[in-house]
Amino acid sequence: MTANLSETLTLLLLEDDDGDAFLVEELLQQAVAPPKIFRARSLQEAKAKLTSKIQCVLVDLSLPDASRLEALEEVLALAPHAAVLVLTGLRDVHVGVAAVQAGAQDYLVKQDIDARLLARSIRYAMERKRADQTQLRLVQAELIAKENARMQRGLLPVALLHTNAIEHTTRYLPGSGGTLAGDFLDAVQTPDGAVHIVVGDVCGHGPDEAALGVAMRIAWRTLVLAGQTDDTLLRTLDALLRAERKAPEIFTTLCMATISPDLRYARMRVVGHPPPVLVRDGAVEVVADTPSGPPLGIFPDAEWSVIDVPLGEEWSMMLYTDGLIEAAVGEHNELLGVEGLVDLVRRHGAIDLDRLIRHVGTLSDDLAVVLVSRRRE
Template identity: 55%
Template sequence: MSAVAHSGPGGLLETDTRLRLLLIEDDAADAFLFEELISESEPDVEITVARTLGEALRSLTPGIQCVIVDLSLPDAAGLDVLRQVLKATPYTAVLVLTGLADAHVGVAAVGAGAQDYLVKQDVDGPLLSRAIRYAIERKRADESERQLVEARILGRENARLERGLLPVPILADPAIGHDARYRPGRDRALLGGDFYDTVQVEDGTVHGVIGDVSGHGADEASLGVRLRMAWRTLVLAGHTGSPLLRTLDTVLCHERWSDEIFTTLCMFALDPDRRSLRVWRAGHPRPLLFTPDGVRALPDEHCGPALGLLPGLDWPVAHVDLGEHWSLMLYTDGLIEGYSGNDDGERLDLDGLLELAAAAHTRGDRGRALLDGLIGEAERRNGDVLSDDLALLLLSRGEMR
């Protein structure tokens, strides 16, 4: 009946009905009695017996669901035994064995983190089986509650940080609609390497940017925030166009931790008449323009290299006539790198996005509904949530709002 068992979060949450136990007991007679008692009610059980704390700590590998521990061992005693076991296996249920004269120690052990205690002289097979099962279920419930509390705390903290790190647009023109969506690709991440911003300056020009730092992780997210703040500062100082991008390229080269790090970026300057637009692209996907006549991607011929690749170059400008009613959508490649939903395994890419956008335009989607609809349909075709960082920025005017 002896077997090597395992300890860890995986063991606690296993659905297998077989019990996998570690008994820490230096008395061979008591260990034999324990095995006999548990086999009365649990014939399908695996037990590892350790006679010292050191031997027990070496036996704690993933899979053990419950540790039953005597607090009087040759190499440790009292609550110190329990503390070391709990430290070594924080996700596993722990049941403490005591003698008649040490029942108060069992109460203290529960206060220190054990799920329950048993007095050796009062134990029979059914009671032992119920106590072990109860300890496992209680530990599972405690772990679920801990994760729930952690998620709530993380959610509140993320909300506070997002208010400080995600941009609040500086936009004074009530005729312009502004909508954005942002979602990091990493689980539980607050920010990804994507960024966006919108700033209206004194002459009425509205500047906007969207960018994507290569890679995924906290470092990329931090660099994205720094680039966005540098961009906003440069715009408010009166810079625009290729000179601004050269300065931002210099900032990137000084702030990055590796020469392999680059950033794709698209920025625009919406003229005060709101009928014309200047666009600069640095290796970034083409924006979409929605008008009453339909949807199209902005021309591809005006595009320079991503920031961080070829310092000192100029980025060409594209001039776009908007008309009276329009929506301009900028996005990062997280929106188009999911699967297209076809059996050929192709990516959505620009052609697929144009197809989705045309359908949304036909439905009359506007503003937030347009962005949410495009993300939802891209995820449906992908067969799962989009795994990459994702940012969308939409400016609208007239009947396209």
């Protein structure tokens, strides 16, 4: 009866004995779809043939240049994508068991091999390898999710606000890739009653950028609590960024606002960042068409101007990262942009973060938003 290998495989036979190799090759030719077989007589010869095209490896543990499990360990390291079957003699069954414990999918005793057993063992080994890889991907996804959650806790701190006179709302959403970037936000109220808010964005995506975003956020909070809220704060953040970034092209944009203790005025610095949106006395406007200065990490002698904004009795102000205005909207998937964001707020009549995010749909980049509002008493 012919063996049942239902798919054409690319297989490497690592066997130094010509007689044993001939037997295995003859048995494999009886399969419904005979595999494409490469032969290696030594571990050294196998190293050149263990490419990504090899789907399965049959390994004899009695090789001239490797002792027992050494050959298996080398194969597993060189071809982690391939299923591995170990060939043993009658006296080495215990070695076959040890090989499975070391990472092989199965072992076969040479004297017991026939066409059906060989084909079935290869097929089962392939399925076990697929199952192992699926499980590994699930574990890796779980670890990434836990790491993202840990990073997100650092990027989304509990606001240090001691007043009920304003409403404070935040949202943080990862982009379509699902991986956290370096967006960060924070809000702190100092003993004089002033409320300090920041939203920032470290360029790039990945754990390094997310970790740098956490560092920038913690440094900002520390400096604010220490009474540094002006250009000294920005210069310190700039120095921190240069010291901690992985590459010189990494920069950070941010927008920070200091709201006066009576909540009627704000002093802002827009550091290469999208401008905040302000709803004041029913009118929707962009706070600053021109930034205060360049992003952090670009010019060592940069300076940033202050933007003074009267707020009045009743107002809402939204600080956000560019993930919001770079979202695709409408039938033609056009970028929302700052003007589109302002128009959207006007149509809604107020800034409703959940409604706003539902309208923009899928985000291509991370989104961090802080909304602070004061209602007329």
